Amino acid sequence: MAQQNTHRRGRARPPKTAGTDPRAIATTIVDAVCEAHAPLAVALEAAAPAAGRLEPRDAALARAIARVTVRRRGDIDWCLGQLMNKKLPRKATEVRSVLRMSAAQLLFMRQADHAAVNTAVALLKATSGGAGFAGLTNAVLRRLIRERDTLLERLPLEANTPAWLWQRWTRAWGEDTAGAIAAIHREEPTLDLAFAGPDVPRPAGAVALPTGGARLPVSDVTAIDGYGEGGWWVQDAAAQLPALALGNVAGKRVLDMCAAPGGKTMQLAAAGAMVTALEIDMARAERLRENLARTRLGERVEVVVADAMDAEGEFDAVLLDAPCSATGTMRRQPDVAFAKTEKDIASLAALQGDLLRRAATCVVPGGTLVYATCSIEPEEGERQAAWAVKAIPELALRPLTEGPAAAFVTPQGIMRTLPSMSIGEERGMDGFFAARFERAG
Template sequence: MAARRLACEILGQVIHSRQPLDDSLDADRGPAGLAELSDKDRALVRAILGTALRQRGRIAAILDRLLERPIPEKSGAVLDLLHVAATQILFMEVPDRAAVATAMEIAGADPRIRRYKGLVNAVLRRAARDRETLLAETDQPWRTAPVWMFARWQKAHGEETAQAIARMHLHEPNLDICVKADPDLWAERLGATRIAGNTLRLTAHRGRVDALPGYADGAWWVQDAAASLPARLIGDVAGKRVADLCAAPGGKTAQLAAAGAAVTAVDISETRLERLRANLARLGLLAEIVAADLLTFEPATPFDAILLDAPCTATGTIRRHPEVAWNRRKEDIAAFAERQAALLERAAGWLAPGGVLVYCTCSLEPEEGEARIAAFLADRPEFRRVPVDENETGVPGSVTDAGDLRTLPCLLPRDPAAGGGLDGFFAARLKRV
């Protein structure tokens, strides 16, 4: 009962207040009562919300079929309750009777929903009765994202690729880790597959990460395979002064430090930098850490290399953060692109002649990737693109015609499909000449 009630509350925070799911599920920052749940019930909350968000488009279509008219409180608690209960009935191994009964208890205890108890009961019973028909009628991959977002992917990446991206969003991501050394040894110890470079993939792991061998010893850190690529594009960084901009939570900082760079890690969030410090301490790695806004930050001397992981809509991370599909707005893309242009312009001024700047975002939107670099190069003739070679990435199909890195969730295919995929990233390598 408590777990399902909290699932409704958190879903409302994520959808209506656009709060990141990980923040809402954090025992310290989440809603009252979350910390008191048992590990089993917290896992249930996470499972319900993950499924509800991955299947949100499909569930919404089913509820539209079952509701004779829209609920007046269209964005309120009634729909949140219906989504949580329908998730259990349609996609989880929860007895229909239990899912309906629990939803009715929650409705009866909530004054915002109480007068809709009869409606909630009728809709959920019909969902249970007609489950197979309803699922068959709504079995289209594009429903893993809003129509406007999927239409953008169709235009940018083509129909077939857009459908493949959407299908991958139905799968929870695998656990990818980056090891400091001896990747083959750690692959054997952890039963993992070596993806590229020092990145390993554990396809069957669903337990506590900190319980795995090597974690406490600082042998590796968690980092998606795609997220590890931009830092590798800089090349040999040993002995060089390298800036990692927008650095938290620190995977790229760890990569650069482990490769021998003198890293300056800059991020605007002191809270996020605390996590970076903790990761570096566990890994036994060093870096200069600066809490600052890049629009006002001024380094003392130019850097030999710069990695700018710019803030973005993060639509390439929907596998990992399914709420991104539903709490982003069309207008967010232009707002992020404007900020990215300003940050790239600032960072370019801190690069020493002959130095390399890698710009990257975890977005599938061209305005935050290809278009951003085209505009920058048109304005800054002292920079040129250094094309990426597919041999550098180890990911087939990850390099654009222009020579930039572009990973997609549907790359790294595996059988079964749940064993493949990676985050969607764009990266361009630029040299000051």
Template sequence: MATASGFPARRAALQLLDAVMRRGETIEQTEKAAMKGVDGPADRALARAIAGETLRWLTDLDTLIDSATKKRLPDDAKPRMVLRMMLAQALRLDTPGHAIVATCLPLLSGGPRRLAHGVFSALMKREASLPEVPTLSDSVLVRWGEHALDIAPGLIDPPEVDIALKDASETAVRATDMGGVSLMPGHVRLPRGTPIEQMPDYAEGSWWVQDLAAQLPARLLGVGEGERALDLCAAPGGKTLALAAAGWNVTALDISGKRLKMLRDNLKRTELEAEVVKANALTYHPAKQFGAILLDAPCTATGTCRRHPDVLHRIGPRQIGEMSEIQQSLINQAVEWLPEGAMFVYAVCSLEREEGEDQARWIDATFDLEPVPVTADELPRGIAPTPEGWVRTHPGMLPDDGGLDGFFIARWRKR
């Protein structure tokens, strides 16, 4: 069978999926290698979309495949992965069946090719369909517990685009001019696929891209009025920009030189100032004291599953345990640097209680810190603090407004 136009994008999608499911890598880690030979932004976007929809609906795609095979295909069998891709294109991306066959079957040969063709044709003839909401895997259902069924509807589609404004007083005007909506002062939400760099005042640095939930940790430190603030694990810089715009004298620390370059570029574009430090937070020794420390800690990032559905399949107890240990080490360091009266905000973009609620309880039991409960007027409309005064967001919240990432945030003051 001769390969058709669009085959390189399907080959790249298969490589992306193989990296996630076999090696536990992120899409971003393997994207550069997978996209070799894929010409043009449209085909690269297609490859990402195929991989993303396959991961988003994986459990339901497997249910369809199993319903059409006499003998269950192994989970890691190449025909199963190609069939997942074929069905994702047909049922989620509205790709014509003949185009799917022409571009996906060349990924297989011999008997596996005939098997995939037969299963796909049988499912299309019986007008197979997906449920309204993605079905989460058993392991995810167990971890997320009672919240899982509330979270799942937020995973149906990739998220829209959120931006944070340098000047919150411009919110209403910016939302109107950009054709977006605002869910709180200083925030505008734009339709998915908005060409960011072509939007008004991007080059002038009046705003930056940042999910609504990710905007909250820096906001909870309030106005800086020239006081020093330390942004730990700062890159790529959204929190640093928000703190600087709120009047804090910011030190932005991160271990990644590549990600710090992005932070510096963002500072230059927005004409905001911060001291940028490349260092390991676990061995860093600050020469000055800070009135506030923000630790948006490294985590499993399961709260970003709307935009990164690979986390639904490559994160498990081992990764959660490893991240929890790193987080406690970073918390120990941060608390040690807090002078009396200084504020501490801990945040993770994770839906795992071990990285969020359990860490907050550990902080309460371990350190001489006074909890500073978050109030409803500090949060977007429709989001309420927990009874403990913490913030817990997840993708199923704000369903009528497009949802938001999953975050856990809590705040304390040093006694």
């Protein structure tokens, strides 16, 4: 379950800066994510009313600046650290946010230098807590302009990855692969779609994916025609693989244990399954119902607001896309990089084990269980599957040898994707793990 339990608690702060410059709104979003630990999607939604008062072009610029700042946060902090003799006071949140937002433009967006600097100074002068840092900000940003090329040449590959994650990835996957993952995390991702049926028209310019979905060279869903018709939804190519690993589900009773936001639920319904979709959060369950109504797949799905740990019943197949650290989604959700700690992985792995035990009780003899996470941490994937084989005797590993998931199978018969991999001819995808089990008869 890619979206659940992936962030520390945090809410987007209301705008603290006045004015109609898109950089003011971008600063608000950056402050909410980097200082208040709000998810980027939540911060963008909270800023939408203010952005709506701008011209569409300026609103798009505000969102773009915010996304680039959050995506390149580690790189930005490294560059700023080379230019400042000491760190800003912890309480100087507005100053940090303005500096980060401005540096993102100067380093990675090549916005007009004078506009970025002048607006930064004006924003700080308009606040009570930042006015005293306006001169420092001006000096740092002007020095950044002078030394920009040198700083970018010296920028370490691992600068944009928290040190604890970089160390884990080099141990698990090797330094070259860790570097490839870090590199692709710096890039704005393309948009992947899944479809409600084979006859749904593909948007212009879409590239077909082995999953039956498609990829578009844009990241803004509002730029695509056909959303209202309900023929497709946004879903990363790797996230489409676990449901496909269940095989032919037409006419079968399938339990989706951790359903929201609903991409896999809709996949299963589109494939002809009768789906029971569990979701513990009422608001997320309602959004799932809205998506099912839009795609006209609701007749095949029963949405139940309940804890997956209380799941019961007998199903031909169970899909457990478990709550996880979501480190495989950082290409699309860059705020995840700084929203987790290493301690989170151990606690989530324990929860995943409990959910696997519960899932096993819901599969009929001879039925199929697919366990998946959008994590690239072995504790939440490879080690969890090995544990399940030993700890849950009624489950036997059934190697993935067919379908699109087989392209990413390991010698152990389990699926592993990494963000730096390609699917078909297309480079980049979420990091996902999936293991398929069969319950003994």
